[in-house]
Amino acid sequence: MSAAGAPPYLSLTDVARQYLRCREAVDEAVREVLVSGQYVLGPTLASFEDAFAAYLGVRHGIGVGTGLDALRLSLAALEVGAGDEVILPANTFAATALAALAVGARPVAADVDPVTALLSLDGAERARTPRSRVVIPVHLYGRACAMEPLQEWARANDLVVLEDACQAHGARAGAAFCGSLGSAGCFSFYPTKNLGAAGDGGFVATNDDALAERVRCLRNYGQKVRYNHEAGGTNSRLDALQAAILRVKLRFLDEWNHDRWRLAEAYRARLAGLERLTLPSPAEPGAHVYHLFVARHPRRDALVSFLAQRGIQAGIHYPVPIHQQPFYASSGGAAASCPIAEALSRQVVSLPLFPGMAMAEVDSVCDAIRSFDLA
Numbered sequence: 001m002s003a004a005g006a007p008p009y010l011s012l013t014d015v016a017r018q019y020l021r022c023r024e025a026v027d028e029a030v031r032e033v034l035v036s037g038q039y040v041l042g043p044t045l046a047s048f049e050d051a052f053a054a055y056l057g058v059r060h061g062i063g064v065g066t067g068l069d070a071l072r073l074s075l076a077a078l079e080v081g082a083g084d085e086v087i088l089p090a091n092t093f094a095a096t097a098l099a100a101l102a103v104g105a106r107p108v109a110a111d112v113d114p115v116t117a118l119l120s121l122d123g124a125e126r127a128r129t130p131r132s133r134v135v136i137p138v139h140l141y142g143r144a145c146a147m148e149p150l151q152e153w154a155r156a157n158d159l160v161v162l163e164d165a166c167q168a169h170g171a172r173a174g175a176a177f178c179g180s181l182g183s184a185g186c187f188s189f190y191p192t193k194n195l196g197a198a199g200d201g202g203f204v205a206t207n208d209d210a211l212a213e214r215v216r217c218l219r220n221y222g223q224k225v226r227y228n229h230e231a232g233g234t235n236s237r238l239d240a241l242q243a244a245i246l247r248v249k250l251r252f253l254d255e256w257n258h259d260r261w262r263l264a265e266a267y268r269a270r271l272a273g274l275e276r277l278t279l280p281s282p283a284e285p286g287a288h289v290y291h292l293f294v295a296r297h298p299r300r301d302a303l304v305s306f307l308a309q310r311g312i313q314a315g316i317h318y319p320v321p322i323h324q325q326p327f328y329a330s331s332g333g334a335a336a337s338c339p340i341a342e343a344l345s346r347q348v349v350s351l352p353l354f355p356g357m358a359m360a361e362v363d364s365v366c367d368a369i370r371s372f373d374l375a
């Protein structure tokens with residue numbers, strides 16, 4: 001889009017705009033870490049871990065290198081491995097399944113709810129076998145899964161619940177925060193997430209003292225005491241620099257999530273009544289933090305190209321369900337049938353939405369969609 005008169009490019013998300021809203025505090029926090037000389041582990045990390053754990057209402061928070069590592073180290077700490085199966089939604093980012101693979105377990109894709117696109121109890125029950133050990137509900141797009149029925153089902157079947165809250169910082173499942181209800185809750189601080197670092201980062205939240213201690217040990221070469229390496233550990237620690245940035249941004253999380261909610265409501269009002277466009281189903285305030293605003297359209301690919309020609313980036317989350325990923329067959333997974341997830345993968349379209357997005361930008365996206373849908 002370089003031609004004169006071309007509309008400005010509107011991307012799916014714009015993390016630099018968020019930085020500009022907390023620039024001075026972030027710059028100051030970064031300088032403090034640089035001057036302190038303590039760049040790995042240490043007080044800055046501990047302070048952020050305590051703050052985010054307190055925000056979530058859990059006893060322990062452990063900063064790790066990525067969201068994938070948060071999931072992988074939690075599974076390892078739960079001693080999930082070869083011979084075990086991990087039930088997860090067919091509609092999720094690949095990392096949810098890759099975490100199971102990383103510990104030698106088998107990811108088993110379950111079909112999703114046709115309205116919310118989240119793991120359905122029905123799908124989970126069909127995916128269950130005697131080898132199932134863990135179920136991973138994913139609060140996808142920022143929408144909270146219904147945790148109570150899932151936890152009841154998991155208890156009845158002796159399954160551990162591990163939450164993938166990588167897209168749901170600050171979302172509430174009932175009264176409690178997503179990520180605070182399972183045996184552990186896993187977060188990513190990838191820059192575009194609702195709470196995002198200036199690089200990679202992850203977090204494990206848990207009320208389980210022993211689990212917290214094992215994750216802490218695993219992320220730091222398997223050592224509790226220096227140079228005494230007990231478990232097959234790894235090196236996956238949230239940087240002090242990232243922790244300092246996140247500590248500042250945490251103060252803005254609720255405000256930014258509120259911004260996202262407001263933008264989503266604006267989309268709903270402006271896009272209501274289009275015959276072929278399905279809007280995301282409504283959620284209770286607080287139960288959806290709109291990491292992504294995901295609509296559906298029967299001519300999705302044509303719509304995405306149409307928007308691109310007008311300088312608007314749309315996304316697809318996700319185009320290939322887990323059970324159709326190349327790694328799935330080779331992991332020994334039985335050929336799963338997840339027709340709802342498959343249909344969704346052909347129709348979902350994510351519209352630009354990020355804190356700091358202007359209403360005029362929402363208008364321009366909606367005008368473009370209207371002219372496509374009415375054409």
Ligand SMILES: *Cc1c(COP(=O)(O)O)cnc(C)c1O
Nearest residue numbers: 066067068093095096166188190
């Ligand atoms: C981002 C994400 C992850 C992985 O997080 P990384 O920090 O990128 O490793 C896992 N699950 C879901 C649902 C995600 O959106």
